[in-house]
Amino acid sequence: MSKILVPVLALALLAGPAASAVFAQAKEVFIPLLVYRTGPYAPSGIPIANGFVDYFTLINERDGGINGVKLAWEECETQYDTKQGVECYERLKGKGPTGAVVVNPYSTGISYQLIPKAPVDKTPILSMGYGMSASSDGRWFPWVFNFPTNYWSQASAVIRYIGTQEGGLDKLKGKKIVHVHHNSPYGKEANPTLETLARQFGFELTLLPVDHPGQEQKSTWLQVRRINPDWIFMSGWGVMNQVGIKEAAAINFKMDHFIGNWWSANDSDVVPAADGAKGYKGATFHAPGTSFKVFQEVVKNVYDKGKGAGKKEEMGEPLYNRGIVNAMFAVEAIRTAMAQYGNKPMTGEQVRWGFEHLNLTDKRLEELGMKGFTHPVKVSCEDHESSGPILVQQWDGKKWTVVSDWIQPMREVVRPKIEAAAVEEGKKLGYTMRDCSKEK
Amino acid sequence: MIYREAGQFKTTYAADQAIFPIVQDRVFVAVLLAAAFLVPPLAANEYWLQAILIPFLIYSLAALGLNLLTGYAGQLSLGTGGFMAVGAYSAFKLATAFPWLDIIVVFLLSGLVAAGVGIVFGIPSLRIKGFYLAVATLAAQFFLIWLFNKVAWFVNYAPSGTITAPPRTVAGVMVTGPEATAAVRYVTALGLVVLFAWVAKNLVRGRVGRSWMAIRDRDIAAEIIGIRPLRTKLLAFAISSFYCGVAGAEFVFLYLGSAETLAFDISLSFLVLFMVIIGGLGSILGSFLGAGFIVLVPIFLTNAPHLIGIGMPVALQKQIELMVFGALIIFFLIVEPAGLARLWQITKEKLRLWPFPH
Secondary structure: OHHHHHHHHHHHHHHHHHHHHHOOOOOOOEEEEEEEOOOOOHHHHHHHHHHHHHHHHHHHHOOOOOEEEEEEEEEEEEOOHHHHHHHHHHHHHOOOOEEEOOOEOOOOHHHHHHHOOOHHHOOOEEOOOOHHHHHHHHHOOOOEEOOOHHHHHHHHHHHHHHHHHOOOHHHHHHOOEEEEEEEEHHHHHHHHHHHHHHHHOEEEEEEEOOOOOOOOOOHHHHHHHHHHHEEEEEEEHHHHHHHHHHHEEEEEEEOHHEOOOOOOOOHHHHHHHHHHHHEEEEOOOOOOOOHHHHHHHHHHHHHOOOOOOHHHHOOOOOOHHHHHHHHHHHHHHHHHHHHHHHOOOOOHHHHHHHHHHEEEHHHHHHOOOOOOOOOOOOOOOOOOOOOOEEEEEOOOOOOOEEEOEEEOOOOOHHHHHHHHHHHHHHHHHHOOOHHHHHHH | OOOOOOOOOOOOOHHHHOOOOOHHHHHHHHHHHHHHHHHHHOOOOOHHHHHHHHHHHHHHHHHHHHHHHHOOOOOOOOHHHHHHHHHHHHHHHHHHOOOOOHHOOOOHHHHHHHHHHHHHHHHHOOOOHHHHHEEEEEEEEHHHHHHHHHHHHHHOOOOOEEEEEEEEEEEEEEOOOOOOOOHHHHHHHHHHHHHHHHHHHHHOOOOHHHHHHHHHHHHHHHHHHHOOOHHHHHHHHHHHHHHHHHHHHHHHHHHHEEEOOOOHHHHHHHHHHHHHHOOOOOHHHHHHHHHHHHHHHHHHHHHHHHHHHOOOOHHHHHHHHHHHHHHHHHHEEHHHHHOOOOOHHEEEEEHHHHHOOO
């Protein structure tokens, strides 16, 4: 048996890439989707992946693609694991008539890995609200985009929000704030900004790392009890969020003083804690819920035709909506590129140009059925982040409601740090700064 | 018929003690090596090199290291991931602190650092054995990962705690960093693994290897015949950690390009241990076969549904992959508990009698 099995395995392995290389040379652009629908991060990964696919399906079904060019995509399971991420990226990057035109790693670890490869493979990276914060400086990282806002801006906006809740930023002095974070590049990203702000406003900051995957947090929350903080900010992901919120409920922490970052505030994070999660807050850069026109379109063109990726009832969850927003950004960037280069399948280089010249105005958002759903974005050569404002949403036990206005990040604090970090990170990779005044 | 050693007479001790005493084996290995060095860099695409062959070579080197310790010296270790992390982080520190240093030298030096750490964590092996030692090495795994996560100096104070392979050249050719081609990385990894496999093969059939095996088979008896457990066991830890350290450095510099401590967590230690067990404990060839099995089969299973034209949701596919992979492991362990290397040996024995088995 094994004697037959081994050669068969070997043969099939050899034949693998050969077969997949035969790909229809259709009029389409290919977008690889690195997803994680299994493993400890699946609770966060599934709604995002569904949102993505549903929006792409909507574009293909309703509009017949972008200006006649269909969207093609393929999912690849990474389990949020960097090694599997490499395999997925390498497998998918060459597909489609023009190769992968944009990659969304959906993992800060995988983003770090792909950032050096992007200029070599000519594939832009859209790490929307995650990844390397330093890559917001487009002069050093022309291929990486992390608009509408990054971790550092988010941390500063959350501190501003806490300030307003306390009655002014000057009231932060002496307050105790704990940052419970995933012990990984992702979770650590916000730390330098929080430390700077702690010095600036005089609040006491404690950083509490939680190790992967985050199922065990007893010791962390014991420390929280000892510190008895005024506010907790959490940067969690996957199963870590539910456990963190449950633990907070178990120690009777005031839930409305517990704020998750935008990756720590989804339905799947709060539902397991049941009533204990009531009052829990989360940052976001788009609204929750389905009260926007785009969702009616998705129902009409995708779910009613039986082509939905998930369940209709799960639409409107924050992470599902994030998938929609992310897919919309990618589509609009490709559209911007087409306005410059013509209505044909774009290459990665052309889409990069599209991202850099993306200008989503309120008017355009209204046309897309997303008025009020997310904030207008303008990307430029220098600024790949556009320091967009954030919203704070609150869980009332059944659904999320937005409880704040758009909160501006502290750009004056964050941007200089970004520029300094970009020099450092860029030099590590042997980059030089490009001169944006020479870009057309 | 073809594979027969009749008529090959050994007239010198050297010929008798050769690694491959049979001419056919020598030819086979020579052809295999030539093919390995020439064919993939010229023929394989980047996916094959970067996602399949390079990790296979690096895992082989790590498995080789663990096999020396567990398979030959009989010291069960779950610290492989930790030792690989030592190699990776010291390579990063060395490469960034001394940019002029040749990257191959960096790999070797980081192997030495790992060897030093290995000796320290090998000391408990003088008192504790078997599963208890495995638990002690587990401490190495957790401590080292914690250390690299905690002390920012190891990552040059990068806020994210990520290490990134800087661009470095060997003799003018870019070997690491984003600009290095997959073919160059592949040849570097292959060169190192061939060199170290050759060293390992010679180690295990010499005095050192024999004393390891004596310790493994019965340590009291070994002590009585004059083998010093202290030196022997610590040497096994040192050399094994050296191999793992070099593999860890390559893991970041040639394969991932950038890594966090999560890449070296306990699951990596288990993965390498499974490679050694499935490949064959106490076999150099087994390290390669085991690494091949663990690296290639999941990738094959991921691609298989596409090949036969079945489109299925990725989540379902992943679950099926895990189940089939688990079943295959059990299947091979039942068919041949001594590992894939033993299967190969049996095949060779059968081949000698073919086509007229008596």
